Structure formats: C-alpha cells, structure tokens
Amino acid sequence: MTESPQTISFRDVRVLAAGRLLLEVPQLDLSEQRISVIGPNGGGKSTLLQLVNGLVEPTEGYVTTDGLDTVEHGRQVRQRAGFVFSNPAAQLVMPTPLEDVELSLRRSIGHADQRRRIAQDCLVGLGIADLAARSSQELSSGQQQLVALATVLVFKPQILLLDEPTTLLDLANAARFTSMVSRLEDAHGICTITATHDLELAAGAERTLLVEDGRIAADGEPEQIITAYRSRSTA
C-alpha cells in the first residue's frame, strides 16, 4: 500500500477510561482534505480527534499520523496537526494575542525579534493584525477563536483538527472562522478534520464520519451520512 503524505491511520484502536470503552476503531484511513465528524454528544467525536494528535493515547492499538506513531512521536505529531478547541478563552494564556502567538514559537525559534516578526506576519495573514496588542480577555469569543487559530497556524501544520470550533460563536463569527479555514485549505493545502453539530458545515466536507456510542457508525459521502444521522436522531 502506498501512503500519501498526509495519511492518518487507525489500527485496532480501543480507548478505555476507568474500564469503560470510549471509542473503538478497528481500522480507519483518512486521506481526504476535508473530513467532517458528526454524531451525538458523548459519542466519541472529541476522542477521535484527540487520538489523531496524540492528546488521547490509544489504550490498545496504534494511531499514526503522517507515518508517525502518536504515542512515540507525540511532539512531532502535534507540530504537524494543530488543534482548535471549542472554548476560545481557555486556549489563550498570554495577556495579548501577539504574545500568545509568540509563545507557540518559543521552542522552535530562539530570537525574540524573529518570533515577534513571524507572529505579527501570522496575524496579518489572518487579517487580525488589529487585535495584536488588545487584551485577550476583552476580545469577543469570535475574535478569541481567530487568535486561537493563529496560535496553532503559526507552526504551519499540515493538518488542522477542529473540535466544534464554531459552537460558541454567533453566526457572523462562525462564518468568518469557517471561511478563513477554507481559505487555508485552498491556499496551503491544509487538511482539516472538523467535529461539529453544524450539519451545514459538515456537508461541505468530502467525507463524513458518524461517530456514535463509541464507534464509527457510518462513513461516506456527507449527504448520505447526514441524512442517515437525521433519520436516526428523529426516529
């Protein structure tokens, strides 16, 4: 089997917490550029996403991202696969957005001036340079989420894992976030895996996974999977 560079594969994966099975994925290979993950709360969507960058380690089995095992090479995997969470405020730790983006670079870039320049460029690239010196606490959730995206993008990841990134945002901010992500997909060829309850957003993907009761209940064309999910949920 030839593997394309951005392949994520799951082999005999089981995640257990206190004896309870959270997620079981016997075999899964992901190589599409836009993948969406839908399903009920507590079904295992977040666990699936966090397995990809090693934030959750499989109790049994293996997950590899770009050919790297997520347990053995956790740090490298996390450099390649950026993660954006649904709670914007909890992801920012520095007083201002610019400093937060710089913080992401601290390990990789020694010079403070250079860090500042790259961080500034990153904010400019996302069209949020005006937020650079504002107080992170006082930004709106939508702005905070864009900054959270910047803190991750500055690594230049090939994969973006988005865990309900727009759930806490209003319509305009959610649209802004989504359009920014799709611009990144087009411009830099970044692959995205988005877990969401927004079925319209999920429908924009090339492939959709329905995760329910700790397993992948359905996998395929977005339209088909979403229809199946709708009929299950209302039945």
Next chain:
Amino acid sequence: MRVRRRPRRLRAREQVLGRRAPGSGLLHRSPAGLKVAALAVFTAVILVVREPVVSAGGVVLVLLTALAVQVPLRMLLALLRRLWLLLLVLIVLQMLLNDPLTAVEVLSRILAALLAAQLLILTTEPVELVGVLRVLLTPLKIFGVRPGRAALAALIMLRSIPFLADQFHQAGQQAAARGLERSLRARTVPLLLGAVERARDTGRALSARGIDQV
C-alpha cells in the same frame, strides 16, 4: 402610582491584576525588576522599623509618588473598597487588645505595604512581573525547579482570577434562578466544576501546542 425603583447596578468585572493605570509616567517606564526591588526594600523597612511615624510617612510617600507619576489616586485607593471590612476588623481587634496608638501603627503599616504593592501593579504589565518571577526563581534550578514552568503557572493563575470571579457570580445567579440563594452547595459546586473544566481545557490546549513553559 408605584414609585419606579432604581435598578440595581450591574456589577463591574472584577479585575485584580492586568488593570493598568493609563499614562506613561516615570514609574510606567521603569524596569519591573527595579520596581519589585524597591517595593521589597520599602516593605522591609516598614515592617522592621514599626514606628507609627515611619509607617504613616510611608503611606504619604506612596500617595505622593502616585501623584508625581500621574497614577489616579482613585485607582490606587480602589483597593480599599475591597478590603475595608478586613481592615475594620483588624482595627477593632487592635483597639480591644492593644492601645489606639498600636492600632494606628498597625493600620498604617498594612496600608503602606498594600498601597505600594498596588502602585506596582497599576504601573507594570503582568507579563513583566512574571518575567521578574522567572529571574528570581533561576537560582532554584539546582533544586530542579524550572523557572519557565513556574512562570507559566503564575501566568495562567493570573488569567484565571477574572474567570473564577465571573463563574462565582454566574453560579450565584443560577442558584437564585432556582430559588436556592441560600444553598451553599448550589453556589459552589458549579464553581468548582467550572474551574476544573477550565483547567482541563487550558491544559489540553497547551499540550496540543507543545507548550510547557514561558
């Protein structure tokens, strides 16, 4: 006709740190390390000498300094609005157990130290203070302390204060909405759960970014 009651004022957001006095006076521009050192010397003198004249002089000195570097006294004294009850209890206790002169001395000593610290906070970016902390912790490296880690923890702690204040307020409102104003459990459990959830989210976001120190 019923008298229209004045609506209860909306609560201002609690901000312990991160609130800076506007302007760019001499104190704003001085290096944080120097200010921390000056504060340490000032406080040590006040605490060691224990003379009412020195302590009271200290209070006056802090107030004059604030005026000189254009920090609004209103912002400096706002600290007392939160602490007046504590200070009052202290005075009453001192009056009962000691004499009025001691009470004045104790009060002025505390005020001088508190106001000087507040002046430092009002004129210094929290990040700079954390930077000073990191430098101070550097000698502890030989005991295995990682200054960058301690500094990150301090930074996260500072950021979580306003969050916790918001959560506390929200838990109170949620309890009130259910008619449980007097229930300690209804007011505290959501606060605790919220704090734990926030801590978990922050930790996850940091490890996803590979950050374990500043």
